[in-house]
Amino acid sequence: MRIARYVPYLVGAAVAATFPLFSGAYLEQVAGATLIYLTLALSWDMLLRSGQLGFGTAGFFGLGSYAAVLLFLNVGVQPFVSIIFGGIVAGVVALLLGLAVLRLRGMYFAITTLALAGIFAVVLRNFPSLTGGAEGKMLPSCIFSGDTANVYWLILVVAVMTIVISEVFERTRIHVALTSIRNDERVAKSSGVNVFKYLVFVFAVTSAIQGIAGGVYAHVFGFVSPEGSFSANFLLLPLAMALLGGIHSTWGPVIGALVLGALSEYLKLQIPYGHLLVYGAIIVVVILFLPQGLSGAARAWRGRSHAARGAR
Amino acid sequence: MSLKGKRMGLRVWALAILVVVGVGLFVAADEGTIKLGAILPLGDITGAQASKAMQLAVAEINAAGGVLGRQLELFIVDDESKPDKGAAAVDLLATVDNVDVFIGGMSSGVHLGELPALKKYEKVTVWIGAASSLVEQAAVGLDWYFHIHPWDYLQGASYVQGWADLQTQYPLIKISKVFWAYEDGAFGTSSFQGSLVAFSNWLNSGEPFKSALLGGGDYRSVLRHAMDYDPDMFVWVGYAADALPMMEQAAEIGFTPPLFVGSPPGWPADFGTSPLAEGVISYGMWAPSIKDVSPVSQHFWDAYIAKFSEQPATYFAPLGYTNVYVVAEAIQRAGTLEKQALITALEATNYASPLGETLTFTPSKLIAHQGFRNQKILQWQDGQQQVIWPFAYATALPRYPFTGK
Numbered sequence: 045m046r047i048a049r050y051v052p053y054l055v056g057a058a059v060a061a062t063f064p065l066f067s068g069a070y071l072e073q074v075a076g077a078t079l080i081y082l083t084l085a086l087s088w089d090m091l092l093r094s095g096q097l098g099f100g101t102a103g104f105f106g107l108g109s110y111a112a113v114l115l116f117l118n119v120g121v122q123p124f125v126s127i128i129f130g131g132i133v134a135g136v137v138a139l140l141l142g143l144a145v146l147r148l149r150g151m152y153f154a155i156t157t158l159a160l161a162g163i164f165a166v167v168l169r170n171f172p173s174l175t176g177g178a179e180g181k182m183l184p185s186c187i188f189s190g191d192t193a194n195v196y197w198l199i200l201v202v203a204v205m206t207i208v209i210s211e212v213f214e215r216t217r218i219h220v221a222l223t224s225i226r227n228d229e230r231v232a233k234s235s236g237v238n239v240f241k242y243l244v245f246v247f248a249v250t251s252a253i254q255g256i257a258g259g260v261y262a263h264v265f266g267f268v269s270p271e272g273s274f275s276a277n278f279l280l281l282p283l284a285m286a287l288l289g290g291i292h293s294t295w296g297p298v299i300g301a302l303v304l305g306a307l308s309e310y311l312k313l314q315i316p317y318g319h320l321l322v323y324g325a326i327i328v329v330v331i332l333f334l335p336q337g338l339s340g341a342a343r344a345w346r347g348r349s350h351a352a353r354g355a356r
Numbered sequence: 357m358s359l360k361g362k363r364m365g366l367r368v369w370a371l372a373i374l375v376v377v378g379v380g381l382f383v384a385a386d387e388g389t390i391k392l393g394a395i396l397p398l399g400d401i402t403g404a405q406a407s408k409a410m411q412l413a414v415a416e417i418n419a420a421g422g423v424l425g426r427q428l429e430l431f432i433v434d435d436e437s438k439p440d441k442g443a444a445a446v447d448l449l450a451t452v453d454n455v456d457v458f459i460g461g462m463s464s465g466v467h468l469g470e471l472p473a474l475k476k477y478e479k480v481t482v483w484i485g486a487a488s489s490l491v492e493q494a495a496v497g498l499d500w501y502f503h504i505h506p507w508d509y510l511q512g513a514s515y516v517q518g519w520a521d522l523q524t525q526y527p528l529i530k531i532s533k534v535f536w537a538y539e540d541g542a543f544g545t546s547s548f549q550g551s552l553v554a555f556s557n558w559l560n561s562g563e564p565f566k567s568a569l570l571g572g573g574d575y576r577s578v579l580r581h582a583m584d585y586d587p588d589m590f591v592w593v594g595y596a597a598d599a600l601p602m603m604e605q606a607a608e609i610g611f612t613p614p615l616f617v618g619s620p621p622g623w624p625a626d627f628g629t630s631p632l633a634e635g636v637i638s639y640g641m642w643a644p645s646i647k648d649v650s651p652v653s654q655h656f657w658d659a660y661i662a663k664f665s666e667q668p669a670t671y672f673a674p675l676g677y678t679n680v681y682v683v684a685e686a687i688q689r690a691g692t693l694e695k696q697a698l699i700t701a702l703e704a705t706n707y708a709s710p711l712g713e714t715l716t717f718t719p720s721k722l723i724a725h726q727g728f729r730n731q732k733i734l735q736w737q738d739g740q741q742q743v744i745w746p747f748a749y750a751t752a753l754p755r756y757p758f759t760g761k
Contacts, residue, residue: 070447073473077440169545178546179490182468190472192447265439265469267490271541272465277438309444312434319434320399 060200064193072192076264078305079196079203080257084282085289085297086206087253090213091246093292095226096146096153098247099279101254103160104134106274108255109262110168113181116263123187127259134255139248146243149229161279165270180269187263195264202260206253210294213246222246284327290337299338389429390422390687392680393455395445395470398434401622401669402462406484406676407432408664409656410459413680416659423687428680431455437462439469446473456693457482459679462672464488471495480698482683484675487511492722500695502702502717504675504682504727505641508546510720512554514730515639518745522733522754525747529756531615535587536562537578539594541570547593547619561585568597575605582611589615596624603632607760614757622670628739635758636736642671642711643734643741645751649712656710674710682707682715712749 064072084101091098112130115121121129145156168175175181188194213219221242224232233239258278262268282301289300307326311319334341394410396403414430422428431453435442449455450473458474458481461467467486471494474481482502489508495501506514523529536551538544548562563581566572575598582590590613592602599618606616617637627633644667647654656677660668668674682705687693690701703725707715713728720726733745735754742752 068447068451069473069476070444070451073440073444073447077444080440166540172549176490177549178543179488182490182494186472190476261440264472265443266472266494267468269465269468269490271543272439272468275438312436312441316432316434317398317404320436 060204063200064196069192072196074305074309076192076196076199078301079199080261081281081285081305082298082301083199083203083206083257084254084278085285085301086203086210086294087250087257088282089286089291089293089297090210090253091250092286093213093219093226094222094243094246095229096243096247097150098157098250099154100138100157100160100251101282102274102276102278103157103162103164104138104251104254105258105261105278106161106168106268106270107137107164108134108258109268109273110164110175110181110258111255112259113183113262113268114174116183117181123263127256127263130259130262131252131256134258135248135252138251139244142244142247146240146247158279161274161276165274169270176269178270180267180272183263183266186266187260199260199264202253202256207294207298209249209253214294218242218246286337288327288330288337290339290341293339296337296339303338389427390424390693391429391431391453391455391457392683393449393453393458394430394432394460394676394679395435395442395449395458396432396460396676397437397462397466398432400437400462402485402672403434403460405668405670405673406460406462406679409660409668409673409676410680412656412659412663413677413684415663417680417684423684424691428684430680432460435463435466435470437466439466442466442470443473446470446477450477450479455479457683457687457698459484459683460676461485464491467491468494474501478695480683480695480702482679482702484672484679489721492720496722499724500699501723502725502727503720503723504679504715506728506731507720507726508550510726510729511639511731512550515733516554518731518733521747522745526754526756529615529754531558531588533559533585533587534561534589534591535582535585535613536560537575537582537590537592537594538562538564539567539570539572539598540564541567543595543621544593551591561587565592565594565598567594568601569595573598573601575602576609579606579609579611582613583609587613589613589617591617591619593619596620596622596627599624599627600630600632603630603636607632610760612758612760616758616760623741625669628736628741631761633736633739634761635755637744637758638734638736638741639731640671640734640741641728641731642674643732643743643751644668645740645742646710646712646749648751649743649749650708650710652708653710653712671711678707678709678711678715681709712743 063075088101108130111133112126115129116123116126145153148156169178221237224235224237225239229239285300285304286297288304290296308323311323315322394407396407398404398407410430414428417423418427431449433445433448435445458479461483462485464486468491478500480500484504487505487508492507519531523531536548538548552560563578565575565578599620615637619639647657656674685707686698686701686705690697703717705715705717709715715727717725717727732743734741735744737752737755743749744752744754
């Protein structure tokens with residue numbers, strides 16, 4: 045039954061698209077923030093599929109935020125144009141940096157990319173006349189005047205776009221190339237895979253996505269600041285979401301983001317003073333006992349049930 | 357219809373009646389309370405203690421008969437120090453809990469994210485945190501917005517005034533040359549830059565350091581440069597984690613400037629127990645010693661400890677208490693929750709707060725309703741933080757010079 049396979053996706057898409065029609069401003073706000081983190085989690089995972097552990101998510105997110113806000117304030121373009129510009133700036137900077145840092149591997153690459161957020165923040169803080177310095181910059185008004193339904197749909201478009209790009213990565217020769225690089229770089233090279241070209245390409249694309257997410261976030265909340273825009277939250281939370289959902293796939297980070305996004309809000313309302321402890325404990329327990337994440341556990345369970353049915 | 361069917365029908369009717377009566381009672385109870393929605397970072401001591409102080413104030417007011425004969429109901433939501441969580445909290449409180457007034461607040465970065473959501477609902481908002489002047493710019497023209505904490509530039513101005521007054525009152529204290537050691541993040545950098553403007557009549561020099569909070573903790577080179585500079589006053593701007601190692605390393609190299617000032621947002625709870633704390637000067641809106649000169653502060657101190665079995669350790673505790681009382685008294689004066697009447701009543705606020713000062717709202721540079729304007733200059737003396745300026749709230753004379761012993 046080929047059609048039956050697509051039913052969950054169609055139902056999910058229908059629920060996501062019509063969500064503001066049956067939810068209120070609060071749930072739209074929570075869902076919008078969750079989708080931003082989902083976008084970051086998925087883009088982080090897309091680079092991880094090449095075996096490169098990148099920690100530059102917060103750096104490119106912040107860079108995209110600043111680029112979008114500064115273009116909007118200084119040139120007066122449409123918010124959408126400035127958001128795309130934020131993505132382009134993040135992508136181009138990643139491309140140029142990638143030419144150097146993608147010569148590194150393993151922990152060396154991870155630590156170098158981890159430093160990017162700090163470096164970008166210091167640079168931006170030291171041009172106060174342009175960037176507002178340590179205080180940052182504020183927009184005169186937020187996108188859609190803060191209308192949460194429209195904001196939700198905008199973020200949904202960005203998230204869906206990321207899912208589509210991730211699926212393209214999964215279903216084309218890019219997937220084969222990245223998987224072979226991850227498994228054994230020398231074998232990939234000897235098979236004719238241009239390792240460096242693929243790594244630079246994926247690094248630039250995922251950074252551009254993170255820049256777009258940053259631009260959207262800045263326009264939704266109406267400000268940028270070195271501390272806020274380059275916050276470690278934009279690295280650690282997406283990372284936890286991808287690990288919880290399951291890495292090296294599209295749907296793992298998506299599931300992880302949706303589960304953690306909903307869980308964190310639910311726990312906050314149930315346990316106002318201790319929810320972060322419980323939330324952290326749940327992440328630790330799931331990652332300890334389900335190392336393949338929720339999607340990996342679901343796949344294993346499905347495999348076992350198919351095998352049991354086959355045995356019968 | 358069979359007997360079984362009739363019974364089933366009766367049960368359905370009974371259930372329906374119960375539901376209708378229940379909902380009716382719920383709605384009636386719901387209309388009976390005045391709802392305050394507080395947004396605070398509950399994982400941080402500032403937000404946790406402010407929220408407890410708010411609960412204390414609500415309990416006291418309700419025990420005394422409530423406001424306009426109605427009980428206060430407090431809804432507290434954690435903003436997790438994230439702008440998106442703060443904005444979601446505003447939407448939750450406005451659309452699900454239907455609060456009448458927004459209160460709370462701590463971080464400026466979070467509040468900038470909350471303001472667009474607050475502007476949608478335009479409910480009366482009385483905010484105790486968010487000192488950045490960027491927030492003031494975002495709040496221009498909001499007649500329903502009341503801000504209690506002094507803006508950053510007001511704090512700077514009050515330090516200028518404070519040091520001028522101290523030098524006049526105590527001629528032994530002379531300041532013309534100052535060294536600023538500041539953490540290299542946004543907090544330290546912006547404080548240093550602001551101080552250069554505020555204290556432009558002094559000879560200033562400065563150097564950044566890596567805060568212990570962010571993986572640093574070695575201040576020896578900065579301290580040695582400061583010692584070579586031989587300042588009248590040494591000021592460090594960092595976090596609580598820097599306080600003790602800073603003092604230990606200064607003692608290690610024998611650096612004892614006449615005035616040793618620390619300016620973290622909060623001090624380690626046990627800082628006063630260290631002999632190195634003696635004579636160190638700090639800034640703040642409140643110190644426990646204010647209870648010795650303010651009966652309101654004494655009452656707050658005793659009631660807080662009695663209710664929570666812990667001491668209030670941050671000025672956000674008395675600020676949270678003040679927040680609830682100011683709103684409750686304004687509602688009482690207004691006689692209604694109608695927005696314009698409540699704004700007018702808040703404008704008439706004259707509340708003797710546990711912070712020592714009486715709170716009133718007057719215009720600041722950009723907004724119409726600014727509360728407190730001054731910080732206080734404090735000094736660690738015999739393990740306690742004492743107020744040395746403003747003189748009206750002083751709890752001790754300044755000890756000068758700093759000896760490092």
